[in-house]
Amino acid sequence: MIHASDKIDLYRKVKHKLQADYFVVNPYRLINYGLQFLVFLDNHSELLRIFESKKGIRIDFSQVKNEAFLHKIQSCLEDDLDQVQVTKPLFDPDEKDVESLNSSFQDPDDLIGIDESGKGDYFGPLVVAAVRVHPEILPQFEGLGIADSKTLTDSSITKVAPKIMEIAPHAVLVMNNQSYNEIYDKFQNLNHILSWGHMKVLEDTLKQGHCEHALSDQFASASVLKNSLRAKKIDVKLMQRPRAESNFSVACASILARYHFITQIDKVSAHYKMKLPKGSGKNVVQAAQTFIETHGKKELHLVAKLHFKITKMLKDVD
Secondary structure: OOOOOHHHHHHHHHHHHHHOOOOOOOOOEEEEEEEEEEEEEOOEEEEEEEEEEEEEEEEEOOOOHHHHHHHHHHHHHHHHHHOOOOOOOOOOOOOOOOOOOOOOOOOOOOOEEEEEOOOOOOOOOOOEEEEEEEOOOHHHOOOOOOOOOOHHHHHHHHHHHHHHHHHOOEEEEEOHHHHHHHHHHOOOOHHHHHHHHHHHHHHHHHHHOOOOOEEEEOOOOOOHHHHHHHHHOOOOOOOOOOOOOHHHHHHHHHHHHHHHHHHHHHHHHHOOOOOOOOOOHHHHHHHHHHHHHHHHHHHHOOOOOOOHHHHHHHOOOO
């Protein structure tokens, strides 16, 4: 059962429960009357919110749009959340006591979108991509079916991505598993790696032509990114927000990132002559165990992100 003293305490305990069930939980961001955070599983993400008032603390699932994902979260938490003081149902799509997260605004029409792929996958690289879209090239995208990569099949992504690369200025950073593990050993923080990767592809895209604005998903505090921009002397306004992939430029970046992730994991799978599954679920644990039984644990750093809890679950057969 969960006994929480405040919203941050509840976040920490919910995070612990979800991570134990293979979810990836982002750092929280404070909002009116509470906090919000993204939760990832098998390359899908949804937004959860926790609210605190005089009446108690409650967790809000109203921003979760995928029913299957919602069911997985609730199945993981339901026994414990019965003990949380709430005054309204856990699933409350009519919640009105906070500002809408999708308040009306319009993104600049000349914008560099940045997104990543692979951070929630045990196997395969971490990929960060940036794509600049501006009015002069926008008509060339007509009919391509650009959308957030999470809504597209791998087959669609492999068809669309090369066309995006032909049309738009872009940059892609692929951190293979050996490099990723070495960098993680140095930083010991995924958000710092993501920040570094975002700065790298942003800088490389700006070398192809100046752009005043960039947009990425919310993954780190504004101060971390501002310090990174200042350190690299990058003259651009970088914005962050949840579900940034609804923006066209970010959607293009998400497709490129996913394309290179798929390409790389398929190459590694072919090299080791076994299918390396995506995500971090039970099938991934089984595949990882099969991998070390076949190739030895010493090879694991070449195909997997070792800081995942999955690594500690594996039986050493060397």
